[in-house]
Amino acid sequence: MPRWKELPASLDQRVSQFVVQLRRLKDRSGLSLAALAAKTSYSRSSWERYLNGRQLPPRGAVEELARVCGTDAARLLVLHEIAEEAWPSATSAMPATSTTPVASGTSPTSPTPVTPPGAGEFQEARRRLWLYVAAVAVLVVALAAGLLAARPWKDDDARAKADGPSATASPSPFVFVQGRSRPCHVERWGGELGAGYSPTRTVLMDLKSTGWEVLEAQCLLKYHGYDPGLTDGSFGERSKAAAERFQKAKGLVVDGIVGPDTWKELRR
Numbered sequence: 001m002p003r004w005k006e007l008p009a010s011l012d013q014r015v016s017q018f019v020v021q022l023r024r025l026k027d028r029s030g031l032s033l034a035a036l037a038a039k040t041s042y043s044r045s046s047w048e049r050y051l052n053g054r055q056l057p058p059r060g061a062v063e064e065l066a067r068v069c070g071t072d073a074a075r076l077l078v079l080h081e082i083a084e085e086a087w088p089s090a091t092s093a094m095p096a097t098s099t100t101p102v103a104s105g106t107s108p109t110s111p112t113p114v115t116p117p118g119a120g121e122f123q124e125a126r127r128r129l130w131l132y133v134a135a136v137a138v139l140v141v142a143l144a145a146g147l148l149a150a151r152p153w154k155d156d157d158a159r160a161k162a163d164g165p166s167a168t169a170s171p172s173p174f175v176f177v178q179g180r181s182r183p184c185h186v187e188r189w190g191g192e193l194g195a196g197y198s199p200t201r202t203v204l205m206d207l208k209s210t211g212w213e214v215l216e217a218q219c220l221l222k223y224h225g226y227d228p229g230l231t232d233g234s235f236g237e238r239s240k241a242a243a244e245r246f247q248k249a250k251g252l253v254v255d256g257i258v259g260p261d262t263w264k265e266l267r268r
Contacts, residue, residue: 007053018083019053021076022065026051029069034183035196039172040064056080056087068172075141078134085131174211174233181230184219192267195219201263206256209235217258220266221246 004023007016026036026047033051037044042061050057057065062080066073186195198216205214215233222228226246229238240256247254250265258266 005052011053012083012086014086015053015056015083018079019051021079022057022062023051025065025069025071025076030189030194031068031196032185032187034185036065036068038182039068056083075138078138078141082131082134082138085127174215176210176232176234179230179232181232182215184222184231186219186223193220193223194267195223201267202260203258203263205235205258207235207237207240214239217243217263217266224266 007019011019029036031039033044033047036047040047040061041064042050042057046055046057046061049055050061057080059077059080062076063073066076182197184195186193188194195216197219198212200213200216203213205211205217210233212233214235215231217235218228218231218233218239221239221242222231224246226242227238228242229236235258243258243262244254244256246265247256247262250262252261252265
């Protein structure tokens with residue numbers, strides 16, 4: 001997996017910590033940026049900006065990333081709120097001015113409202129209290145995760161690389177879109193090939209099958225040089241014909257049905 005670019009030195013530490021957590025979650029899922037874009041409502045370029053610290057992702061993007069990667073979004077959303085507080089403001093503050101009488105015959109201007117005495121201190125106190133509560137919540141979630149997890153994240157990363165793409169993530173429900181061809185980025189994980197849509201090695205599929213497993217098989221057939229037609233997650237006549245040609249070339253039973261033996265050859 002390619003190494004991440006170094007985050008901008010100007011980023012606040014709280015923002016950097018949030019982006020690092022997003023990167024770790026994305027790496028654990030085994031999904032490429034293109035695959036991530038295909039499974040969420042956000043484009044590949046958007047995820048590239050989010051994961052390189054050039055733009056703070058919206059709350060919806062954080063929730064979708066957690067869903068695609070099969071993890072609880074609560075901890076990420078707390079970190080997102082903290083990072084949002086630290087993110088540079090889009091507009092600079094305007095100094096408060098008091099209202100002064102306007103001489104007769106002159107055009108009045110709209111004065112900037114005067115901040116009531118003590119309002120700034122009250123807002124700052126509220127912000128500090130919220131940050132304190134958020135920090136306690138993050139600590140509680142981290143302690144609970146430590147008690148429940150059998151291995152630390154580092155071991156999970158190693159297992160994901162050994163088991164293949166998306167091995168630790170729960171896929172989102174598959175939705176077939178007529179005529180939509182999804183991207184295929186096949187890589188080798190722990191000695192096996194994968195496109196990042198499904199880690200299966202056993203699912204049976206034939207005509208009219210649909211799902212992430214079908215899309216995974218289509219991408220692998222295409223990678224091996226057997227054109228399945230549109231990589232749309234629907235196992236049609238062209239996909240079946242491609243599977244038959246692949247089975248014949250590998251000395252397998254030629255029936256066009258993708259099963260354990262065909263999966264084994266596809267992932268080599």
